[in-house]
Amino acid sequence: MAPLSRGLELLGSAVRYALADAALDPPALLHRPTPCPGWDLETLLDHVSDSIGVLHEALTAGEAGASAAPAGSPGPMPDPVARLRGQAARLVGACAAAGPAEGRVAIWDRELTASMVAVTGAIEITVHGWDISVACGACRPVPLGLAAVLLPIAPLLITPGTRPGLFADPVRLPGPACPGDQLVAFLGRQPRPPAAPGSGGA
Numbered sequence: 062m063a064p065l066s067r068g069l070e071l072l073g074s075a076v077r078y079a080l081a082d083a084a085l086d087p088p089a090l091l092h093r094p095t096p097c098p099g100w101d102l103e104t105l106l107d108h109v110s111d112s113i114g115v116l117h118e119a120l121t122a123g124e125a126g127a128s129a130a131p132a133g134s135p136g137p138m139p140d141p142v143a144r145l146r147g148q149a150a151r152l153v154g155a156c157a158a159a160g161p162a163e164g165r166v167a168i169w170d171r172e173l174t175a176s177m178v179a180v181t182g183a184i185e186i187t188v189h190g191w192d193i194s195v196a197c198g199a200c201r202p203v204p205l206g207l208a209a210v211l212l213p214i215a216p217l218l219i220t221p222g223t224r225p226g227l228f229a230d231p232v233r234l235p236g237p238a239c240p241g242d243q244l245v246a247f248l249g250r251q252p253r254p255p256a257a258p259g260s261g262g263a
Contacts, residue, residue: 067210068179069156072116074207075183076149079109079190082197091141095196096250102196106141109189113148116182120155120175181218184211188228188248191241203241212240215247 091103100108156179187203194201202208219228229249234242242252 068176068183069120071183071207071210072179072186073153073156074204075186075190076113076153078201078204078207079186079193080146080149081190082194082199082201090197093196096192102193103141105189105192105196106145109186109193110141110145110148112182112185112189113145113152116178117148117152117155119178120152177218180211180214183207184215184218184248187211188245188250191245191250202239203244205240208240208244212244212247215244219248 091106092101094100095102095105097105097108187207191201191203224230232246232249232251234246234252238246238252245252
């Protein structure tokens with residue numbers, strides 16, 4: 062599938078989208094709820110930082126999992142936004158210097174191509190970028206080009222067997238929707254954010 066060969070490019074786009082709203086007066090927003098049940102913005106930012114750290118380790122060392130911090134654990138920096146930006150900068154740099162897209166990397170007990178790892182990471186970071194946007198009150202849609210490429214790939218990577226614990230069940234849309242709304246709905250979120258965040262999956 063051609064889009065998989067663009068995995069590192071998609072990952073970079075997802076990171077830039079996720080960071081766009083992370084600078085909106087974060088100290089005043091860190092305890093706001095997010096579409097991830099039970100998570101405030103600070104917990105979500107830490108989780109995204111952890112995920113980016115795992116991706117960076119996989120793409121640079123060829124494996125990840127042994128030293129990855131648990132989701133939501135405190136980072137080495139007191140400011141979760143500063144930590145996220147630092148992790149993102151390292152990942153973007155690793156993408157620029159990455160080797161062949163079909164190189165093999167190990168994450169936990171699975172071995173995947175670098176492209177597959179990058180696309181999977183792009184999907185997670187994109188939807189959490191949307192979560193961050195909702196928590197910050199910006200409610201920015203997923204960029205059309207990014208969503209259009211990720212949408213047909215998502216069902217191949219997020220199956221009924223792999224969804225539990227990662228994403229809530231897909232949300233049924235009442236009618237036609239743009240690719241960004243379809244992607245968010247497939248990943249268990251209400252595309253037009255609910256009045257009270259907390260109805261989507263983590």
